[in-house]
Amino acid sequence: xxxxxxxxxxxxxxxxxxxxxxxxxxxxxxxxxxxxxxxxxxxxxxxxxxxxxxxxxxxxxxxxxxxxxxxxxxxxxxxxxxxxxxxxxxxxxxxxxxxxxxxxxxxxxxxxxxxxxxxxxxxxxxxxxxxxxxxxxxxxxxxxxxxxxxxxxxxxxxxxxxxxxxxxxxxxxxxxxxxxxxxxxxxxxxxxxxxxxxxxxxxxxxxxxxxxxxxxxxxxxxxxxxxxxxxxxxxxxxxxxxxxxxxxxxxxxxxxxxxxxxxxxxxxxxxxxxxxxxxxxxxxxxxxxxxxxxxxxxxxxxxxxxxxxxxxxxxxxxxxxxxxxxxxxxxxxxxxxxxxxxxxxxxxxxxxxxxxxxxxxxxxxxxxxxxxxxxxxxxx
Amino acid sequence: xxxxxxxxxxxxxxxxxxxxxxxxxxxxxxxxxxxxxxxxxxxxxxxxxxxxxxxxxxxxxxxxxxxxxxxxxxxxxxxxxxxxxxxxxxxxxxxxxxxxxxxxxxxxxxxxxxxxxxxxxxxxxxxxxxxxxxxxxxxxxxxxxxxxxxxxxxxxxxxxxxxxxxxxxxxxxxxxxxxxxxxxxxxxxxxxxxxxxxxxxxxxxxxxxxxxxxxxxxxxxxxxxxxxxxxxxxxxxxxxxxxxxxxxxxxxxxx
Numbered sequence: 001x002x003x004x005x006x007x008x009x010x011x012x013x014x015x016x017x018x019x020x021x022x023x024x025x026x027x028x029x030x031x032x033x034x035x036x037x038x039x040x041x042x043x044x045x046x047x048x049x050x051x052x053x054x055x056x057x058x059x060x061x062x063x064x065x066x067x068x069x070x071x072x073x074x075x076x077x078x079x080x081x082x083x084x085x086x087x088x089x090x091x092x093x094x095x096x097x098x099x100x101x102x103x104x105x106x107x108x109x110x111x112x113x114x115x116x117x118x119x120x121x122x123x124x125x126x127x128x129x130x131x132x133x134x135x136x137x138x139x140x141x142x143x144x145x146x147x148x149x150x151x152x153x154x155x156x157x158x159x160x161x162x163x164x165x166x167x168x169x170x171x172x173x174x175x176x177x178x179x180x181x182x183x184x185x186x187x188x189x190x191x192x193x194x195x196x197x198x199x200x201x202x203x204x205x206x207x208x209x210x211x212x213x214x215x216x217x218x219x220x221x222x223x224x225x226x227x228x229x230x231x232x233x234x235x236x237x238x239x240x241x242x243x244x245x246x247x248x249x250x251x252x253x254x255x256x257x258x259x260x261x262x263x264x265x266x267x268x269x270x271x272x273x274x275x276x277x278x279x280x281x282x283x284x285x286x287x288x289x290x291x292x293x294x295x296x297x298x299x300x301x302x303x304x305x306x307x308x309x310x311x312x313x314x315x316x317x318x319x320x321x322x323x324x325x326x327x328x329x330x331x332x333x334x335x336x337x338x339x340x341x342x343x344x345x346x347x348x349x350x351x352x353x354x355x356x357x358x359x360x361x362x363x364x365x366x367x368x369x370x371x372x373x374x375x376x377x378x379x380x
Numbered sequence: 381x382x383x384x385x386x387x388x389x390x391x392x393x394x395x396x397x398x399x400x401x402x403x404x405x406x407x408x409x410x411x412x413x414x415x416x417x418x419x420x421x422x423x424x425x426x427x428x429x430x431x432x433x434x435x436x437x438x439x440x441x442x443x444x445x446x447x448x449x450x451x452x453x454x455x456x457x458x459x460x461x462x463x464x465x466x467x468x469x470x471x472x473x474x475x476x477x478x479x480x481x482x483x484x485x486x487x488x489x490x491x492x493x494x495x496x497x498x499x500x501x502x503x504x505x506x507x508x509x510x511x512x513x514x515x516x517x518x519x520x521x522x523x524x525x526x527x528x529x530x531x532x533x534x535x536x537x538x539x540x541x542x543x544x545x546x547x548x549x550x551x552x553x554x555x556x557x558x559x560x561x562x563x564x565x566x567x568x569x570x571x572x573x574x575x576x577x578x579x580x581x582x583x584x585x586x587x588x589x590x591x592x593x594x595x596x597x598x599x600x601x602x603x604x605x606x607x608x609x610x611x612x613x614x615x616x617x618x619x620x621x622x623x624x625x626x627x628x629x630x631x632x633x634x635x
Contacts, residue, residue, distance in 0.1 A: 032539040036493055065539050065571055066504045070493075073500055097570050102504035109507065113480045113499040114516045346520060347475030 007062055010034045014045055020052030023089075027060040030068030039071045043078060054079045059090035068095075069102045077110060135343075142261070142339045146269065149262040153270070164267040172233040172268075173275030177282060180228055184283035187220060188212050188290025196299055205299040209309035212291035213284075217314060217322045221284040223370055226329035229276055230362035234337035237268050238358035241341025242351040250342070265338035269331060276330030277323045284322070325373055332369060333362045386411040386542060386574050387432065392441035394427050401427045403600040405441070407593055409542075414568055414575040414588050416608065418623065419595035425578045426469075426546060428595065432576065433466055433544050445542065462490075465535035467545040471527040473519040479506065479530045480515035486537040505533040509563060525556035532563065542574045543567075549581045557581060561588050582626065586612070594620055 010028035017023070024046075030038060046054075056072065058064070072088070079086040091099070103109055119127070153160045195211045241264055244250050250260050288310055295301040340358040344350045385408035394402040401424040409415045417425050430436040432443050434450040434457070443450045448460040473482050484502045487493065493501065506512055509529040519527055528548060535543055548564065549557035565588050568575050579585060585592060585608045592611065594604040596619055604611055604620045615621035 032491070036491060039497075063572075066501065066508065067491075067539065069504060070497060070501050073504075074497060094570070101508050101566070101570055103507040103512065106507070106512075108512070109503045110500055111503070112496060113484075113502060116478075116516075349476050 010038050012038070012042060012045075017052070022046070022052065022054045023057060024054070025057040025060060027062075029063040030061060030071060031063060031065045032067045035065075035067035035071045039074055042071070042075060046075070046078065053085045053087065055087050055089050057089045058092060058095050061092060061095055064095045064098055066098065066102050069099055069104055072099075073104065073110060138343060139339060142342060143335070145261045146265055146335055146338070149259065149266045150269065152262070153266055159262065160270060161263065161267050165271050168233075168268050168271035169275050171236070172229060172271055173279055176228060176232055176279060179232070180225055180279050180283050181286045183224060183228060184216075184221070184286035185290040187224060187283075188216060188287030188292075189294055190290075191215060191220075191287070192291040192294035193298075196294060200299065205295070205301060206305065206309050208295055208299060209288075209291060209301070209306045210313040213288055213310040213313050214318065216287040217284050218318045219322075219370075221280050221287065222322050222325040222329055223366060225276060225280045225283050225326060226333055226366045227363055229272065229279070229330065230333045230337075230359050230366070233268075233272065234333045234358045234362045235355040237334065237337030238340040238344070238354040239351055241265075241338055242344030242354040245342060245344045246347065246350065260342070261338075265335075265342075268338055269334040272330040272334035273327055276333075277326045280322060280326040321373075321377070325370065328369055328373075329366050332365045336362045336365060384410045386446055387576070388442075388444045388447075389428075389432065390442045390444070392428075392431060392443065393439040394424065394431055394436065395439040396427075400439075400600060402431075402595070405595075405601050407602060407605065409574060409576055410591070411541075412568070412572050412574055413590040414564070414577065416585050416589040416592040417576070417578045417595065418580070418585060418592055418608075420597060420619075420623070421580075423595040423597040424600065425595055429544055429546055429576070429578050433464060434461065462538070463541045465538070465540035465543045467528070467531050467535045467543065467548055469546040469550060471519070471524075471531040473527060473531055473534070475519055478516050478518055479511060479522070479533075482519070482530060483534045483537055486534070490538055505537060506530075508536070508567070509533045510559075525552050525560065528552065528560055529563065532560075532567075536567065536571075536573070539571060540573070542576060545575065545577045545579075547579055547581075548577060549579065549584055554583070557584065558587075560584075564588055582624065594623065 006028070008029045010026070010030055012027065013025045015023040015025070024042070028034075054075075056075065061068075076086045088099075099105075118124075191212050192208050196205065196208050199205055199207050199211075241250070244264070250264070253260050253263055292303060292306050295306040296303055337358045340354040340361070344354040387409040389405055389407050392402060392405040393400065394405075405428065417428060419425050427436070431438050432450070434443075437451050445460045445463055448456050450457070450460045452460075473479070474485075477485070480499075480502050483505050484498055487501055488495075488498050491498070491501075503512070503515065506515060509532050511526060511529055511533065514522060514526065514530075519530070522530070532543075532545075532548070535545075545564070549560050552560065561584050564575060564577070567573055568588075577584070577589070589608045591606065592604075592608040593602045594611070595601065596603040603617050604615070608624075611620055612624040615624060
């Protein structure tokens with residue numbers, strides 16, 4: 001038995017009759033703050049009733065909310081699980097309102113909530129195949145749409161939104177200069193350090209300049225720059241266009257008669273194609289500068305001999321080959337960024353997924369196409 | 381301030397950068413009432429609500445909930461937050477969770493109930509807003525009115541003493557709006573929850589509000605306060621009269 005003089009303090013009294021019937025008088029306030037603790041205490045004092053009925057007298061309850069209703073529901077389940085009958089007695093009108101609001105008499109309320117079921121392996125395999133098939137179809141369709149839009153811009157350059165293109169050139173190119181320059185410089189430094197350890201043994205220090213220049217201009221410069229652009233701008237394209245997609249801005253463009261690919265994707269693709277080769281050249285120069293620092297301060301080369309060896313090694317073909325790669329990588333990075341943005345559906349999570357997927361797919365395509373370039377070069 | 385006040389807004393000044401949105405706003409909300417903040421677009425209604433729920437910090441002045449400053453730091457702030465629930469204008473349901481998971485989130489975190497009872501309570505909450513049977517649906521699979529009701533169930537998850545509702549009937553048809561109004565009134569009467577509502581919906585204001593304040597953009601503050609039905613009959617101010625009689629300003633009409 002529990003009782004208290006304050007009318008709002010929750011308490012209860014348990015009366016047991018000789019026939020085994022139990023009458024519980026609830027008193028006070030049963031709400032979000034008091035009901036969970038009272039539920040445990042009531043369950044403990046009720047124990048395991050044997051036979052008879054359990055009647056809950058609510059006449060002295062001053063307030064009861066849905067947490068209080070939950071206490072009664074839990075009590076009912078315990079009593080009925082023991083094969084006894086459960087009933088409420090002298091229910092105040094306000095309490096009755098709450099009980100009807102939460103559908104207290106509806107047995108479905110007591111059922112556990114449905115859990116998400118993970119489909120079996122066969123279904124998941126089928127779903128994955130279908131997802132990839134639809135993804136591929138959309139990729140092909142978007143590739144066609146982007147190529148047509150680019151072609152229309154080449155035929156009529158005035159169709160290009162030059163204002164947006166310049167803004168994208170600034171964001172993708174100018175804003176990336178510090179990070180691309182720093183990474184290029186450090187890469188040149190590391191390559192020169194690593195190669196110097198070996199070449200120094202043969203007195204071939206001067207070939208450090210050749211190695212840094214050749215590796216950077218024809219291979220690492222385009223790849224490294226494209227990966228930085230994929231991380232900075234490709235993900236931004238996907239997030240920006242994805243947000244526009246889920247907030248119906250792209251639908252608004254469409255119904256106003258604009259071609260969404262021409263309006264949103266083409267300025268970004270053109271901007272990337274124009275600035276990424278310049279960024280690559282910038283990275284190449286900084287890498288050569290990094291190599292020069294190692295050559296001059298560690299290998300006792302003169303700046304003149306280092307630069308002379310670099311110029312002797314590099315041919316116009318190597319430089320053009322690197323620039324051609326960077327143009328292709330730029331087109332891939334920007335195309336994938338826009339594609340993933342257009343594919344976003346649903347809510348905020350899909351925008352995050354689009355940005356992640358844009359970077360991962362872009363890096364995969366960069367490496368894939370670099371391999372293709374290597375194969376072409378070997379048969380040149 | 382009234383002795384029965386549950387919220388006290390004292391000399392509140394709200395500024396964003398150089399722009400002053402509200403100046404010297406003073407009012408109180410009484411326990412258990414349905415209090416409505418009305419006014420023209422851009423007059424600072426949502427700004428006032430954001431300051432009242434602690435999302436934005438006032439330039440000067442205070443907002444107290446049961447005597448505790450909502451902008452104070454430390455444990456007091458957490459206590460004050462536990463007394464409020466908020467229904468955002470666009471519902472703000474988590475898109476990756478089912479309706480049941482959305483409602484269960486605060487209950488499982490703060491109530492320390494066993495999982496089976498959390499399930500029961502979630503079903504009860506969804507019954508209260510008449511969404512029984514939609515437990516496993518995602519927000520993207522239900523209508524705007526249902527989203528509002530689900531968000532209301534989530535806002536009420538821990539039975540807060542005060543519910544803030546930002547445009548609860550915006551974008552809904554008149555029938556669904558009336559249903560939401562009925563639900564708000566029903567919850568207020570059954571649970572005694574104090575309601576603070578920001579709305580433009582004249583029907584809602586006249587149907588459910590006990591008291592209202594009207595904000596004015598030009599004056600950056602309150603121009604009317606009282607029972608909305610009395611304000612409609614005795615506006616006392618030209619802008620209040622226009623609002624309640626749906627009249628356009630003559631200077632804004634095409635000539």
